[in-house]
Amino acid sequence: MTKLLSLLLAFLVLSPVFVRSLNPSLNDDVLGLIVFKADIQDPMGKLVSWNEDDDSPCNWVGLKCNPRSNRVSELDLDGFSLSGKIGRGLLQLQFLRRLSLSKNNLTGSISPNLTRLENLRVIDFSENNLSGPIPADFFRQCGSLRAISLARNKFSGRIPDSLSSCATLAAINLSSNQFSGSLPSGIWSLNGLRSLDLSENLLEGEIPKGVEGLNNLRAINLSKNRFSGQIPDGIGGCLLLRMIDLSENSFSGTLPDTMQKLSLCNYLNxxxxxxxxxxxxxxxxxxxxxxxxxxxxxxxxxxxxxxxxxxxxxxxxxxxxxxxxxxxxxxxxxxxxxxxDFSQNSLTGNIPAWIFKLGLTNVSLSENELSGSTASSMGNSNQKLQVLDLSHNALSGEITSAVGVLSSLQFLNLSRNSLMGAIPASIGELKALGILDLSENQLSASIPLEIGGAISLKELRLEKNFLAGKIPISLENCSSLTSLILSQNNLIGPIPTAIAKLINLQTVDLSFNNLTGSLPRQLANLPNLLSFNISHNHLQGELPAGGFFNTISPFSVSGNPSLCGSAVNRSCPGVLPKPIVLNPNSSSDSTTGSLPQNLGHKKIILSISALIAIGAAAVIVIGVIAITVLNLRVRSSTSRSAAAFTLSGIDEYSHSPTTDANSGKLVMFSGDPDFSTGAHALLNKDCELGRGGFGAVYRTVLRDGRPVAIKKLTVSSLVKSQEDFEREVKKLGKIRHPNLVALEGYYWTPSLQLLISEFVSGGSLYKHLHEGLGGNFLSWNERFNIILGTAKSLAHLHQLNIIHYNLKSSNVLIDSSGEPKVGDFGLARLLPMLDRYVLSSKIQSALGYMAPEFACRTVKITEKCDVYGFGVLVLEVVTGKRPVEYMEDDVVVLCDMVRGALEENRVEECVDGKLQGKFPADEAIPVMKLGLICTSQVPSNRPDMGEVVNILELIRCPSEGQEELG
Structure with a gap:
């Protein structure tokens, strides 16, 4: 049966009539549907019941048969996730009345013969990816066709004139395509037409005359095209019209008087x-x-x-x-x-009282010239009002406390008026209020404590008023708050710690006020901050460390002379001594610092600034001496045969941890810090492994023979304090993952910081890819394992809220078993003075890996930056090419090259030529596509690293038996 069927299918494609004459006992519907199924893909297995051995298809899913003839009358496969092309098999269904294939992913064009199915009444191909023009004679023999929908596809070209041949058509929907040109004039001859939807296309020209011929028309939608000219007078003849949508075109002129006859019309746009x-x-x-x-x-x-x-x-x-x-x-x-909605007009007068008496839910009168007070109008307010926008008018007086009766209010905008007085406490009674904008008025007094009662607030804008008093701590009750804008007022007092509880905050602007005190450290824990502007206040002390504040813009903290931290380029001193008052005439050893009562005017007062200046001079002198001594010790230490651990002339160590005022502090997280080499390990070029944006890396050996890597930081001026440095290093030292380089310990002095890490013997991924380390090249399996291992390491870091910032092939090391180990993670946490521009030049020094949001101050730096760098790394591993390569007269960006190859269906050509075809295309191509998704310009379009790991594991599973291709 199967062999015979295969032969029949071949004949069927060539000549359906020949098949029927060959074996009239075979069911044409079964044959036609099996051929149709052969042309499409069914990933969800929806058509599994379609069995070619069945004598009748009437029990198949998606089908209905005429009970008398037992022939298929309806084919309805809406939303079956089908793809592929609509083949000729459907032409066998001679008794088909309804054909609906909407909401799938079908491609290609449509057959010009479909409408020749004499019994076909309905065609619905909407919401697919069908393309190309409609054949000119598609409607030439449309039989009894009553409705056709090709909406939401990619059809182009002109609407064929043959459409006017379908006298029986009652509904036409060609919306959301790319049809162009003018309307076929014969369309108005379809006097049976009840619904016409040509919206969202590229149609142009004037509406041809004769529309009055559509005397059965109920709905016409020509919106979002390029039509011009006037509305034809004949539209008044379509007395049954209920819906007219001509929006977003270029129609002009006045409304034709005949439209007043359309007494049944309920929608006019x-x-x-x-x-x-x-x-x-x-x-x-x-x-x-x-x-x-x-x-x-x-x-x-x-x-x-x-x-x-x-x-x-x-x-x-x-x-x-x-x-x-x-x-x-x-x-x-x-x-x-x-x-x-009467916004953006030139209306004058008062706000009519009837607005608040009707059962309105949405009212917008913004950007007019309305005047008067809101007090009288809101007196009898209805409780259905959800949106009230009276902004940008000339309203005056106070905001009436009656606003509190608008219990359903979700949006209130009274900004850009001349309102005065206090914000009424009744605002707090609006439990549903999500957006409150009272900015750019003349409001005074303090922000009422009751405002915390508006627990649904998401945006609070009170800027450019004369508000005084403190920021109310009751705002902590507004847990959904994302925007808090209180700038350009007269607010005083500290920034309340309560704000740090608003974990959804994204934008905060408290600039140009009179705020005092220090910033709560807890603000650094706000996870979603995009902007925090506290400029031009009287704040003091240290900026919070961590989170958003590590990359805060200097502009956002300027104008606060007593603030310190990296963003204001002002270091934070320790506890400063009190001014010392010296008596030059006293020989007493008293340390009280007071003057004898009878001294009179003879006294010398050294202020803090003077002491700092003296201290600075002393530090410089001591520094010069120290450097000289250190250099002498470096020279002498190289001659010692068994020197204990000595770094850049530092005293010997034999135990951990060790702290010495003259030397520094060495901490190893496990074991004894005994080293077999001394200072020459850091100074001898032979021991240098490489250099990066933050310093050089050297190899040295512990006394037990175990090698370690030491990174000597060259950015000491950017390290905030020993306490902060040690806290962050200890956090990083606790991180353990098979694909992360383990941090073994650290060394600290104010002028020198060292990071001691696990030594990875196999060299960097960069050298394996681009320098042929060891004369070998990486096989496909090795490359895939490197990509997967790197993804797992980043996913682990992101679970710990650590952003790598510095992912590149030179920071991915390969151990002796071929496993990747990612290093240099978390450096930004050690250097809180870094903003994104320093990060761009230091951490992201490798061209091509840096996410585009580094160039934009207003976009938050998140884990998605690592995802971008990972995507570039994926493409680098698969193609063997550098992220950016300079040719003789061109610059090739790897992402753009692969993306272009993908669009031209030649992405396989991008795979590294060293593999010489020894790679599974069903892995390599999806991996490259994943890399391109990770390098999306929009951060939100990039997947999370956890999702990336899952995708890679799914890609690998189907080809686990292909190791021989490596």
Whole structure:
């Protein structure tokens, strides 16, 4: 049976008629559907019940049969996740009435013969990836076709004139494609048409005359095209029209008077065109209107009083026009009105009281010239109001306490007015309020403590007022707060620690106030901060260490003379001594520092600044002497045969930890710090392993014969303090992972810091890829294991909230068993003075690995920077090419090269030529695609490293038996 069927399928493709004549007993529907199935992919196994050995398909999923003829009448495979092309097999279904393949991933074009199925009534191919033009004669023989939908595909070209041949069509939906050109004039001859949707295309020109011929038309949607000209007068002849959407085109002129005949129309949208003139009074005759949107046009004059006749109206949008005068009181007749938008006009007068008496949920009157007070209008406010925007007007007076009765309010914007007085305490009664904007007014007094009652607040904007007093600690109750903008006021007192509890905060601006005190250290724990501006206050002390504050912009902390820290380029002193008062005439040994009462005017007072200057001079002198002594010791130490651990002339050590005022502190996290080499290990070029942005790395050996690597930091001036340095190093020393280089210990003096790490013998990934270390090259399996191991190490770091910042092939080392070990992680935590620009030049010194957000101060540096660097590393490992390569007359960026090759279906050519075809394409290509996803320009589009590990393990599983390809 199977062999016979294969032969029949081959004949079927060539000639369906021949197959039927060859064996009339075979069911044409089964054959046609099996051929259709052969052309598509079914990843979800939805069509598993389609068995080629069945005599009838009527029990197959997605099918319905006519009970009399037992032939397929409906094929409905909506949302089956199918891909592939729509083949000729469907032409066998001669009794098919409904064909629906929507919401799949089908590609290719459509057959010009489909409409020749004489019984076909409905075609729905919407929401796929079908493309190309519709064949010119597609509609030439459309039989009894009643409805066709090709919406949300990629069809292009003109809408064929043959469409006018389908006299039986009642519904046409060609929306969300790329159709161009003008409308076929014959479309108005389809007098059976009830629904026409051509929205979101590239159609242009004027609407051809004759629209009145569509006397059965209920809905027309031509929005989001390039149509121009006027609305044809004949539109008034379509008396059954209920929905008209001509928005986002280039229509112009005035509204034709014939439209007043459309008494059944309940939806009229003319948004974003160039209509002009006054809105005619006859608009009130369209009494079925529920939505009327004339926004973003050039309408002028006053709002017609007849609007009040539209008792069914629910949504009214006249925004972004040139309306003048006041809103008519007749509008209180719009008893069902829910949303009202007159923003961006030139309306004058007071806010009508009827606005707060209707059951409105959304009101926007922003950017007008309204005046008066809000007090009287809100007196009888309804409790359904959710959005109230009165911003950018000329409102005055105080904000009435009656605002508290708007219990459903979610958005309140009264900014850019002339409101005065205090913020009413009743604001705290608005439990649903998410956004409160009272900025750019003349509000005074303090921020009410009751504001903490607005527990749903996400954005609080009070900038550019005259607010005084302290920042209320009750804000800690607003746990959803993401934006806190209180700048340019007269606020005093400290920044409350309570703000550190608002873990969702992203933007904070407290600049240009009179805030004092130090910043709470807990602020460093805020995980989502993108901006924290405290400039131009009177804050003092040390900036918080860690988190966002390690990369805070100097601009955000400027204008605070007593602040210290890396961002303000001002070191933080220890506990300063009190001023010393010396008596030059006294021989007493008293240490009280006081003067005899009878000394009179003879006294010398040394201020703190003078002492600091003297101290600085002394330090310089001592430093010169120390350097001389150290150099002498370095020279002498190289001649010692069994010197104990001596680094750059430091005294000998034999126990751990060791601290000496004259030498420094050495700490090993496990075991005794006995070393077999001395200072020459750091100074002798023969022991140097490499150099990076932060210093050189050397190899030395412990007394037990175990080698270690020592990084000698050359950025001592950027290290904040011994306490902070040691705290961070100890955290890093606790991190253990098979694919991370273990930190063994550290050495500290104020002028020298060393990091002692596990020594990895196999060299760096960079040398293996680009310098052919050892004369060998990495096999595919070795490369894949390096990629996977590196991904696991980064995922582990990110779980510990540690960003590597410095991922590149020279920082991935290969041990003796071929496993990758990532080093140099967490350096940014040791150097809190680094901002992202120093990081760019120091840590991210390897060109090509740096994520694009390093160049933008407003974008937060997150773990997604590591994901970007990892993506570049993946492409480097697979292709064997450097991230950026300089040719004779060109610069080749690896990401761009691979992405271009992928678009041209030649991505296999990018795999390292050293592999000579010995790699599984079903692993290499998905890995490269993963690398490209990781290097997305938008951080949120990059996967997490945990997801990357899962994806890599899924890629590897199907080919575990292909080791021989390595």
């Amino acid at each position: 003319l948004h974003k065109n160039s209509f002009e003139g006054e809105v005619p009074q006859w608009i009130g005759e369209m009494k079925s209107l529920e939505t009327l949107d004339l926004s973003a046009n050039i309408f002028s004059g006053q709002v017609p009083t007849s609007i009040g006749n539209l008792q069914s109206l629910k949504v009214l949008n006249f925004s972004a026009n040139a309306f003048t005068g006041s809103l008519p009181d007749s509008m209180i007749g719009c008893a069902n009105l829910l949303a009202l």
